[in-house]
Amino acid sequence: MNNTLELLHNHTSVRSYTNQPLTEEQRDAIFKAANQTSSFSLLQAVSIIRITDPDLRKKVMQLCVNQPYIEEAAEFWIFCSDFNRNHQIAPDVDIEYIEFLLIGSLDAGLMAQNALTAAESMGLGGVFIGGVKANINELSELLNLPKYVIPLVGLCIGIPSGDKPALKPRLPQSMVLLENQYQPLDKEQLAVYDEAMLKYYESRPVKAPFTVKKVKGWSEHIQDHLQRSILPEMLEYLNKQGYANK
16 A cells, blocks of 8 residues: 555544644645636635734634634634636626536535545544534624635644544445445445444543544444534625525
């Protein structure tokens, strides 16, 4: 196995960091890795907002459901779908189609993952923050985001403090890599995976307030998370930002 595969196969989210900052060389290397990511038709419809002001970082943390590692990490970047820049170049083009939002979302996700992989290749750790969407209207106002710009995911990057977390079990290849056509859910394989997740949560250390020992299988996790992830105001927000009107 080569070094790249070993790195990718052993990814875990890191939520505890030392107070040591990154060097300029480290930060630039991470950005260049993200910026060189594949882009749909080279539209490059992504902007990254690096939060460096401590007071602003605290406000952002509070809007992201008070996840403390947002303040503790050496770096916190917010990846945004951004067609504002493209619209300024081509103001006569109608940007309100859902396709543009999908393009920006995919590009932002790819760039964010490349940034994290680059950081991990240097011995750093990180964790994605989906909570940037928890109070998306307030966050957009705080960051002065114009029309056609939407925050999609945050990324904490820093020097890990303590031992690396244990690998969290993933769905087996047979449930994810489907051949030639879609396959129905295999309940027997799901039950085996649920049991693996139960064992993982039973052995996971508790680190309040966010890493809480909730012993449950993956099926229960999906049920709980989908129910609490409903954001009824999201379509209204997307429309306000100029997306998903068509």
